[in-house]
Amino acid sequence: MVVGVSFKGKIHEVAGVRLSAVSAGIRYKDRPDLVLIELAEGTTVAGVFTQNAFCAAPVLIAKSHLSSSNPRIFIINTGNANAGTGEPGQQNAIKCCQIVAEHAQVSVEQVLPFSTGVIGEELPVEKIAAGVPQALDLLGANNWMDAAHGILTTDTRPKLVSKQIEVAGGVLTVTGMAKGAGMIRPNMATMLSYVFTDAIIDKDTLDKITARLVNGSFNRITIDGDTSTNDAAMLAATGKSEISISSLETTEQEKYFSCLQYVFERLAVELVKDAEGATKFITINISEGKDEQECLKVAYCVAESLLVKTALFASDPNWGRILAVIGRAGLESLEIYKVDIDVGNVRIVSGGKIADSYTEEDGQAVMKHEEICITINLGRGNAKETVWTSDLSHDYVRINADYRT
Amino acid sequence: MVVGVSFKGKIHEVAGVRLSAVSAGIRYKDRPDLVLIELAEGTTVAGVFTQNAFCAAPVLIAKSHLSSSNPRIFIINTGNANAGTGEPGQQNAIKCCQIVAEHAQVSVEQVLPFSTGVIGEELPVEKIAAGVPQALDLLGANNWMDAAHGILTTDTRPKLVSKQIEVAGGVLTVTGMAKGAGMIRPNMATMLSYVFTDAIIDKDTLDKITARLVNGSFNRITIDGDTSTNDAAMLAATGKSEISISSLETTEQEKYFSCLQYVFERLAVELVKDAEGATKFITINISEGKDEQECLKVAYCVAESLLVKTALFASDPNWGRILAVIGRAGLESLEIYKVDIDVGNVRIVSGGKIADSYTEEDGQAVMKHEEICITINLGRGNAKETVWTSDLSHDYVRINADYRT
Numbered sequence: 128m129v130v131g132v133s134f135k136g137k138i139h140e141v142a143g144v145r146l147s148a149v150s151a152g153i154r155y156k157d158r159p160d161l162v163l164i165e166l167a168e169g170t171t172v173a174g175v176f177t178q179n180a181f182c183a184a185p186v187l188i189a190k191s192h193l194s195s196s197n198p199r200i201f202i203i204n205t206g207n208a209n210a211g212t213g214e215p216g217q218q219n220a221i222k223c224c225q226i227v228a229e230h231a232q233v234s235v236e237q238v239l240p241f242s243t244g245v246i247g248e249e250l251p252v253e254k255i256a257a258g259v260p261q262a263l264d265l266l267g268a269n270n271w272m273d274a275a276h277g278i279l280t281t282d283t284r285p286k287l288v289s290k291q292i293e294v295a296g297g298v299l300t301v302t303g304m305a306k307g308a309g310m311i312r313p314n315m316a317t318m319l320s321y322v323f324t325d326a327i328i329d330k331d332t333l334d335k336i337t338a339r340l341v342n343g344s345f346n347r348i349t350i351d352g353d354t355s356t357n358d359a360a361m362l363a364a365t366g367k368s369e370i371s372i373s374s375l376e377t378t379e380q381e382k383y384f385s386c387l388q389y390v391f392e393r394l395a396v397e398l399v400k401d402a403e404g405a406t407k408f409i410t411i412n413i414s415e416g417k418d419e420q421e422c423l424k425v426a427y428c429v430a431e432s433l434l435v436k437t438a439l440f441a442s443d444p445n446w447g448r449i450l451a452v453i454g455r456a457g458l459e460s461l462e463i464y465k466v467d468i469d470v471g472n473v474r475i476v477s478g479g480k481i482a483d484s485y486t487e488e489d490g491q492a493v494m495k496h497e498e499i500c501i502t503i504n505l506g507r508g509n510a511k512e513t514v515w516t517s518d519l520s521h522d523y524v525r526i527n528a529d530y531r532t
Numbered sequence: 533m534v535v536g537v538s539f540k541g542k543i544h545e546v547a548g549v550r551l552s553a554v555s556a557g558i559r560y561k562d563r564p565d566l567v568l569i570e571l572a573e574g575t576t577v578a579g580v581f582t583q584n585a586f587c588a589a590p591v592l593i594a595k596s597h598l599s600s601s602n603p604r605i606f607i608i609n610t611g612n613a614n615a616g617t618g619e620p621g622q623q624n625a626i627k628c629c630q631i632v633a634e635h636a637q638v639s640v641e642q643v644l645p646f647s648t649g650v651i652g653e654e655l656p657v658e659k660i661a662a663g664v665p666q667a668l669d670l671l672g673a674n675n676w677m678d679a680a681h682g683i684l685t686t687d688t689r690p691k692l693v694s695k696q697i698e699v700a701g702g703v704l705t706v707t708g709m710a711k712g713a714g715m716i717r718p719n720m721a722t723m724l725s726y727v728f729t730d731a732i733i734d735k736d737t738l739d740k741i742t743a744r745l746v747n748g749s750f751n752r753i754t755i756d757g758d759t760s761t762n763d764a765a766m767l768a769a770t771g772k773s774e775i776s777i778s779s780l781e782t783t784e785q786e787k788y789f790s791c792l793q794y795v796f797e798r799l800a801v802e803l804v805k806d807a808e809g810a811t812k813f814i815t816i817n818i819s820e821g822k823d824e825q826e827c828l829k830v831a832y833c834v835a836e837s838l839l840v841k842t843a844l845f846a847s848d849p850n851w852g853r854i855l856a857v858i859g860r861a862g863l864e865s866l867e868i869y870k871v872d873i874d875v876g877n878v879r880i881v882s883g884g885k886i887a888d889s890y891t892e893e894d895g896q897a898v899m900k901h902e903e904i905c906i907t908i909n910l911g912r913g914n915a916k917e918t919v920w921t922s923d924l925s926h927d928y929v930r931i932n933a934d935y936r937t
Contacts, residue, residue, distance in 0.1 A: 211881070448758075455584045528848070
């Protein structure tokens with residue numbers, strides 16, 4: 128299942144980026160599972176990676192290569208996460224980079240490896256090696272849809288978002304793709320996401336921009352509360368537009384940042400809408416909290432409560448479950464009589480208890496929507512935060528009980 | 533669904549305790565939903581209540597009455613939690629106590645109210661009032677099974693545990709019941725649990741004993757990570773055996789404490805085995821942690837991971853999910869190469885990666901069991917902790933999507 132329709136806009140090519148996807152038979156036959164993305168010389172690259180202590184071998188190698196080179200090629204495989212594989216796993220990730228480097232005549236450090244799929248199985252390097260020459264041959268500037276398909280696992284549809292913006296000096300383009308449908312509660316990182324732009328941005332600025340973008344997008348979603356071993360969010364700036372972004376201080380540069388924000392946020396939302404088994408897309412707004420931290424604490428507790436998620440799936444206005452979660456979120460000295468809860472435009476809890484105006488009919492009507500906004504006012508400060516999540520359906524259990532079979 | 537068979541031993545009466553259950557039609561017709569438990573004069577009572585900030589009206593009243601009197605009667609209703617009901621909810625809880633007090637000729641403060649069921653609906657006091665006289669008439673010393681049935685909500689079977697122990701001076705009896713199948717991650721408290729003994733125990737000692745018992749039993753289980761608004765665990769000592777327990781310092785008294793521990797632990801395990809939709813009972817042992825806190829952190833992260841729970845439901849040895857959860861549990865400076873994971877007697881992860889001896893066949897065989905023990909060795913200290921949980925099945929979603937319909 129999936130919520131709504133996917134992004135339907137035009138996908139703009141990004142000068143300096145070529146992509147391809149081939150079927151290497153890594154786990155399943157006849158589906159694209161090996162993606163190459165080539166970046167023009169001079170491209171700057173920033174990345175944010177998973178905070179999971181058991182981060183996968185390719186994450187370790189990608190971080191190391193990113194810190195010592197200007198990356199020219201991303202190699203991404205699905206079907207196998209190369210995680211929980213110890214030292215041999217790292218050797219296998221390096222081997223993949225070596226194979227690409229030899230064929231593409233770049234240095235090993237200029238290749239960043241990414242893997243996603245089942246944890247704990249040996250990466251079939253020979254299958255990947257066999258697929259690389261064809262993938263290099265197929266590199267093209269308009270293969271966005273192929274690549275976006277090639278990085279998927281349990282996702283039901285590709286996630287591609289593209290936007291252009293006019294600034295003084297010309298037009299800047301931002302196009303990106305992402306994958307991920309389960310094991311998703313990014314922690315200063317995300318699933319796999321690759322965003323490309325043709326602006327000129329130096330490495331330091333790009334690092335700062337990427338951290339800020341990820342924090343407002345992928346770090347505000349949760350599907351099942353599990354942080355993956357393989358998360359990575361990359362932003363690459365090819366510079367081919369010859370328009371330079373040196374900071375975010377001018378109005379023009381702010382406009383450009385909004386464009387980047389749009390793409391990151393939209394990709395994050397697309398991940399949630401295609402969450403494993405999702406039938407609903409839920410926005411959780413917390414307002415009047417003491418600080419960002421406590422707003423996020425409440426938002427994530429609500430977003431990850433199985434009881435709230437199953438009530439949302441059932442379109443059941445069982446708001447007592449939301450109330451119970453707020454009560455257990457561990458806020459110090461919470462004055463419950465100041466708490467209000469709205470679902471959509473229906474006030475359900477007012478001053479800590481059921482609102483006088485509330486009727487079960489109103490509650491049922493608003494819970495039937497496919498996109499639902501839960502607003503919780505804590506009445507104790509000025510901070511506010513938003514988190515996006517999905518409901519919990521029969522299909523989530525089916526997908527995750529059957530994943531390896 | 534439910535794991536294993538329920539407690540089959542003899543249920544011993546406890547001198548000084550009489551019980552009854554009647555059908556008051558609070559939510560459903562023709563099922564017992566109103567339980568009275570009468571305690572002999574001179575009984576001491578201790579209780580541990582939910583830490584949820586939105587704790588229910590009856591919890592507030594029970595705590596207040598317990599602090600100002602020697603309770604003589606517990607009144608317990610199911611079908612309606614009287615939570616999220618504000619000040620009128622408290623008035624309704626007090627009214628229930630008044631009705632019992634008038635009929636039974638005790639003071640209002642000697643009646644403790646307990647409610648469990650749907651949150652946020654008005655308590656139908658008139659239905660409860662109508663049921664009280666019959667419930668008082670039916671009070672009897674051997675109605676344990678009726679009462680244990682009467683306190684259930686989504687549970688599929690009653691939970692009753694009983695044990696006697698010989699000490700110098702005679703025989704001491706401990707008999708208790710509990711309910712709860714969802715919204716269960718007690719936080720220094722529990723669902724509803726009532727344990728009775730005929731020892732003489734002063735209030736201070738009983739308070740200490742109860743806190744210790746709850747910490748090792750109900751505070752070590754999680755079903756879905758949600759702490760209820762209505763949790764309460766009560767221990768009452770009638771003194772009718774005329775054997776005094778003044779501390780836990782002698783061997784005899786330790787023997788008696790073990791007997792209490794057995795009943796509390798067994799009731800906690802019974803709750804998990806009858807968890808909503810449960811098909812498996814999972815014990816999570818953490819060893820060689822730095823301290824209790826970090827052991828519990830890892831244990832609860834594993835116990836509450838949807839991905840681990842669905843893999844357990846599917847009998848799929850997808851151990852990479854366990855590894856990923858340990859990695860995201862937030863332990864500082866975790867040395868992953870020291871981590872070992874066993875499922876049953878099968879070593880699956882050794883030194884942070886898949887064990888050389890591991891085979892998928894061994895993994896599949898051990899995952900098929902109905903009771904599974906996951907042992908995680910963190911290799912960084914001497915602390916150890918155990919948490920009990922269940923798997924996550926299609927039925928959990930069905931039950932919680934349908935609960936109010």
